[in-house]
Amino acid sequence: MNPPRTGTDPIATPPAREVSAYNIANALTVARLLLVPVFVACLFAGGTGWRVAALVVFVVASVTDLLDGELARRRNLVTDFGKIADPIADKALTGAALVSLSIxxxxxxxxTIVILAREIGITLLRFFVINHGVIPASYGGKVKTVLQIIGIVLYVAPGVPYVLRWPVMLVAVAITVATGLDYVVRAWRLRRRAKKGE
Structure with a gap:
């Protein structure tokens, strides 16, 4: 008679695969960080040619923002490095563009101040409630990101009329503030539920 099995069968259940930080998703995140100073240099270089170059760099960097997260999820390449570096790269790119355009x-x-204050504030709030749970990204947050990118592209691209770029940026600011307030409310509810469960 065979003895009863206890625990997990080491043969039937393969060990969890440890994801290396050296993967394509993290490489794209690092590339986006490296493109930030290139973008700023092109923007301040002056001339239409450099302006177009700045636009191209910004668009390429923004595309890496869309690709790295998608690749990380689809190929199971999520790492602690990526969780930290990805939002830093996002805010570095957007922040550098906004500050440069204001300068x-x-x-x-x-x-620039309203958008950056929202982004930094929500980042700090995430750390504040991390012990109570994780608030998933909302659809509004994704819309906010897309509108910010479109708004910046319209400002960086040479020859775009003010009457077109300014309304888009105003909408981006409005959505940025609205989603920030929504995140604060959801964080407060999460913390309240956690306190009740203690």
Missing amino acids: TGELPWWV
Whole structure:
């Protein structure tokens, strides 16, 4: 008579695969970080040619933002490095673009301050509630990101009329603020539920 089995069968259940930080998703994230100073340099170089170059760099960097997360999820390449580096790269790219456009006088400083304050504040809030749970990204948050990218592209691209780019940026600011407030409410509810469960 065979003895009863206890625990997990080491043969039937293969060990969990440890994901290396050296993967294509993280490589794209690092590439996006490296493109930030290139974008800023092109933007401040002056001239239509450099402006177009800045636009191309920004668009390429934005595309890596869409690809790295998708690849990480589809190919099971999620790592601790990626979780930290990806949002940093996102905010570095957007922040550098907004600050640069404000320095050149093309974008009002209040727009840059409002967007960056929201992004930094929500990042800090995530760390504050991390012990109570994780708040999933909302559809509004994705719309916010797309609108910010479109707004920046319209400002960086040479020759785009003010009457077109300014309304898009205003909508991006409005959605940015609205989704930020939504995140605060959801974080407060999450913390309240966690406190009740203690």
